Amino acid sequence: MRRSRPLRWLPLAPATVVLLLFLAGPIVYCVYIAFTDMQLTGQESTSFVGLANFRxxxxxxxxxxxxxLTLVFTLVSTVLGHNLLGLSLAGLMRRASKPVRTVTGAVVICAWVVPEIVAGFLLYTFFERRGTLNALLDWLHLPTQNWLFTLPVLAVSLANVWRGTAFSMLLYSAALSDIPTEITESAEVDGATGRQRLWHITLPMIRRSIGTNLMLNTLQTLSVFGLIWAMTRGGPGNRSQTLPVFMYDQAFMKALIGYGTAVALLLLLVGALFSAVYLRLLREEV
Known part of the structure; x- marks a missing residue:
């Protein structure tokens, strides 16, 4: 005997209730807050202000x-850093000996598993005026500077590249291993150079992996907060204040919860736009 349609959905009811309470509920409440003048302190009542926070x-x-700054940070970290460095490491490790692959993989993955706030303090000590980078430059008799003051966005971008390249390397290693060796060997026999094999064989065959990696790394980079906060706190001034740091500053440092939540929704919109572009690129060509 066939069960009625409501009974077939009954096993999903507990999970649905949990999702509505702990996922959909807070999201709806945050959307509501973004249209109010809610503050953490010094406010007797909350008023609905419409689009005032967005304006x-x-x-x-x-x-x-x-x-x-968020776009610059994302471009340098994700498009130029994670992808190019991750693909280069994956390609080099395919040709390296096993001991080299083991050591390189361990070093890169260790940087990835370090908590974001710990990585921030580590890279702070590296780029700080009396840190490791300037000590190396001084030993080489090269000019030194306070990198966190003169080039704060570049410093936090390189820190994010150092921490997140392992994911791209692992993804591209898996993608490159799926390329049939017969194809590359045939191209090599036909006289194709390494650059030609890369451009006409390797990159087209891992196109979907490139798009997936770009999308995942972009969404992760857009939400980076602890790394920047530990290294510069958005400074000096606001020269490394990306959207997550700006949102935190407005919502919790200045107690403007309504305005900060509106900024959070705009950040969500930026991530959605990036995702839409990448999903468009991931479609199969007709």
Whole structure:
């Protein structure tokens, strides 16, 4: 005897209730807060202000500066850093000896598993004025500077590359191992150079892996907070204040929960736009 349609969905009811309470509920409440003037302190009642928080954001020079810095941080970290370095390491490790692969893989993966806040303090001691980088430059008789003051965005971007390249390396290693060796060997016999094999064989065959890696790393990079907060706290001034740091500053340091939540929704929109572009690129060509 066939069960009725409501009974077939009954086993999913507990999971559905949990998702509604602990996932959908907070999301809906955050959306509501973004349209209010809610503050952490010094407020007797909360009022609905409509789109005022969003209009304030687009008129706020600090918010626009945070958007630009977030895009620069994402471009340097994800597009140029994680992907190029991860693909290069994956390609080199395929040709390296087993001891070299073991040591390199262990070093890169150790950087990946380090907690974000710990990585931030480690890289702070590396880029700080009296840190490791300047000590090496001084030993080589090269000019030194306070990297966290003169080039804060570049410093936090390189720190994020150091920490997150392992994921790209592992993903590309798996993708490269799936390329049939007969294809590359045939191209090599036909006289194709290494650059030609890379451009016409390797990259087209791992196109979907590249798109997936770009999307996942971009979404992760857009949400980086602890690393930047530990290294610069968005400074000096606001020269490394990305959107997550700006959102935290407005919501918790200045107690403007409504405005900070509106910024969080705009950050969510930025991530959605990146995802839409990458998903478009991931479609099969007709």
């Amino acid at each position: 304030r954001a687009f008129a706020d020079h600090d918010f626009l500066n945070a958007v630009v």
